[in-house]
Amino acid sequence: MRAISLLLLLGGWLVSPAHATEAQDWLLRMSAAERTQSFQGAFIYQRSGSFSSHRIWHGVDASGQVRERLLQLDGPVQEVLRINGRVACVKGALAEQVAAEQAWPVREFDPKQLQEWYDLRVAGESRVAGRPAVVLAVAPRDQHRYGFELHLDRETGLLLKSLLLNEKGQLLERFQFSTFEPGQPADADLQGGADCRQVQIAETSEMPPNNWRSEWLPPGFTLNSVLERRSAVSKEMVSCLVYGDGLARFSVFLEPLRGAVAEDARSQLGPTVAVSKRMSTDEGDVMVTVVGEIPLGTAERVALSMRSGLAQNTP
Amino acid sequence: MSREALHESLSAVMDNEADELELRRVLNAVDDAEVRDKWARYQLARAVMHKELLEPRLDIAAAVSAALAEEPAHHVTPPQAVAKRWRLLGRVAIAASVTVAVLAGVRFYNQDGLGEGTPQLAQQAVPHSSVASAVQGAAVLAGYSEEAVELAPSITAPLQSGPTWQEQRLPSYLRQHAQQAAMSAGGEGALPYARAASLEAR
Numbered sequence: 001m002r003a004i005s006l007l008l009l010l011g012g013w014l015v016s017p018a019h020a021t022e023a024q025d026w027l028l029r030m031s032a033a034e035r036t037q038s039f040q041g042a043f044i045y046q047r048s049g050s051f052s053s054h055r056i057w058h059g060v061d062a063s064g065q066v067r068e069r070l071l072q073l074d075g076p077v078q079e080v081l082r083i084n085g086r087v088a089c090v091k092g093a094l095a096e097q098v099a100a101e102q103a104w105p106v107r108e109f110d111p112k113q114l115q116e117w118y119d120l121r122v123a124g125e126s127r128v129a130g131r132p133a134v135v136l137a138v139a140p141r142d143q144h145r146y147g148f149e150l151h152l153d154r155e156t157g158l159l160l161k162s163l164l165l166n167e168k169g170q171l172l173e174r175f176q177f178s179t180f181e182p183g184q185p186a187d188a189d190l191q192g193g194a195d196c197r198q199v200q201i202a203e204t205s206e207m208p209p210n211n212w213r214s215e216w217l218p219p220g221f222t223l224n225s226v227l228e229r230r231s232a233v234s235k236e237m238v239s240c241l242v243y244g245d246g247l248a249r250f251s252v253f254l255e256p257l258r259g260a261v262a263e264d265a266r267s268q269l270g271p272t273v274a275v276s277k278r279m280s281t282d283e284g285d286v287m288v289t290v291v292g293e294i295p296l297g298t299a300e301r302v303a304l305s306m307r308s309g310l311a312q313n314t315p
Numbered sequence: 316m317s318r319e320a321l322h323e324s325l326s327a328v329m330d331n332e333a334d335e336l337e338l339r340r341v342l343n344a345v346d347d348a349e350v351r352d353k354w355a356r357y358q359l360a361r362a363v364m365h366k367e368l369l370e371p372r373l374d375i376a377a378a379v380s381a382a383l384a385e386e387p388a389h390h391v392t393p394p395q396a397v398a399k400r401w402r403l404l405g406r407v408a409i410a411a412s413v414t415v416a417v418l419a420g421v422r423f424y425n426q427d428g429l430g431e432g433t434p435q436l437a438q439q440a441v442p443h444s445s446v447a448s449a450v451q452g453a454a455v456l457a458g459y460s461e462e463a464v465e466l467a468p469s470i471t472a473p474l475q476s477g478p479t480w481q482e483q484r485l486p487s488y489l490r491q492h493a494q495q496a497a498m499s500a501g502g503e504g505a506l507p508y509a510r511a512a513s514l515e516a517r
Binding site: 034043045047050052054056070072076078080087090092093094095096159162173175199225227229231232233240242249250251253255257260261262263265267269270271272274276287289291292 | 479480481483484485487488489490491492493494495496497498504505506508509510511512513515
């Protein structure tokens with residue numbers, strides 16, 4: 001009897017890491033599938049105040065080149081054509097706020113590293129867009145990030161559905177395929193068309209000089225990029241620091257106030273929170289605004305911990 | 316300390332009449348579930364009195380006290396400053412839902428005068444609580460609740476006094492954040508694109 005219970009205990013202990021490994025394998029499969037699998041389909045995106053549907057064509061040719069075209073089906077036309085992950089052209093307002101010559105070092109998708117900040121496990125099975133799917137629960141290990149529920153296509157490993165959940169289990173955002181069909185799309189569907197605007201995004205590996213640093217960051221988040229852009233409202237130069245943990249990301253905007261009247265503010269739009277804090281510096285007051293898919297308290301703390309001056313010890 | 320004293324302090328904080336001692340008392344008790352519950356109900360009652368919308372699930376008290384605890388500078392803040400902070404907080408809590416209505420119409424300011432119809436405007440003025448509350452608790456195999464689409468169009472755009480500093484900039488910040496994610500190199504898939512597109516819609 002004792003032997004059996006010991007065996008059960010041992011079994012339970014052995015099973016949980018195996019589950020984690022299985023979940024990791026599925027995530028690796030998912031990230032590889034984007035580069036190897038061809039498909040087309042339609043999906044919806046829903047958050048508070050917004051619901052939209054989109055088409056996607058995703059083709060991988062014999063040489064391994066990945067072409068992906070995304071098209072919004074309702075409202076104004078929004079369209080993006082990507083070639084090997086890089087945006088080739090855009091229709092609509094989607095790239096308006098993207099300045100040229102910005103550096104975005106690619107952060108490799110690394111489920112092993114994710115495991116430090118999220119608990120990964122296979123949570124069950126489901127059916128999405130008429131296809132059998134595996135459900136992965138990606139639960140945060142601390143209060144500084146949200147959890148995901150990912151449904152991956154059993155056959156291809158591709159992401160068919162993604163739910164973003166806050167700490168109370170409330171749904172913040174839904175991304176879900178309604179139709180999905182594996183196989184190479186027609187060539188014509190993978191072209192951007194004549195009025196698809198080219199986007200020049202120069203990539204550099206060097207980060208521009210940065211006069212800001214954060215005294216506190218949620219564990220696992222690192223600085224992904226630094227950019228400067230002129231504000232459309234005030235013509236001031238606004239610094240923007242982008243941080244990520246491999247899954248979630250947030251941006252910190254720093255704009256000089258020059259005596260303007262502005263109060264601290266916080267708001268939430270679907271999955272995205274925005275927190276503004278006034279901060280005094282030697283060169284006058286600056287408004288720090290944290291925008292990202294992170295909990296309110298975390299954004300608040302990040303906003304409070306921004307400091308001017310060059311970083312003494314960059315992580 | 317007695318419950319009554321605590322509740323009195325809480326009430327004082329809500330009415331912006333708290334002195335430093337009362338503030339500390341409330342801050343110390345913020346971990347107490349009952350006190351937090353009471354705080355939430357006070358907020359709700361106030362909001363109802365002002366006929367304003369409120370998101371009680373947005374636990375601002377907890378978030379802010381956590382942030383305060385992390386901020387060494389404020390341990391020595393003079394009482395007036397602290398009181399001011401709390402007064403702001405009360406206002407912000409109520410203003411939050413209004414701000415969201417503004418944010419939901421992200422393109423509102425940019426497109427004003429471009430002949431965008433008014434029906435869309437009404438559609439955008441949607442309290443952010445609706446979807447979250449209607450579909451809550453849905454983990455695995457979340458079912459879509461029909462309630463989610465019944466959105467109360469009860470907020471009118473708070474534009475009488477002109478857009479504030481925040482209202483002018485937040486839409487642009489949000490779009491920049493979303494577009495940088497969507498346009499960055501690396502196969503992050505369709506989700507960042509969909510997020511960015513949702514800010515351009517309508």
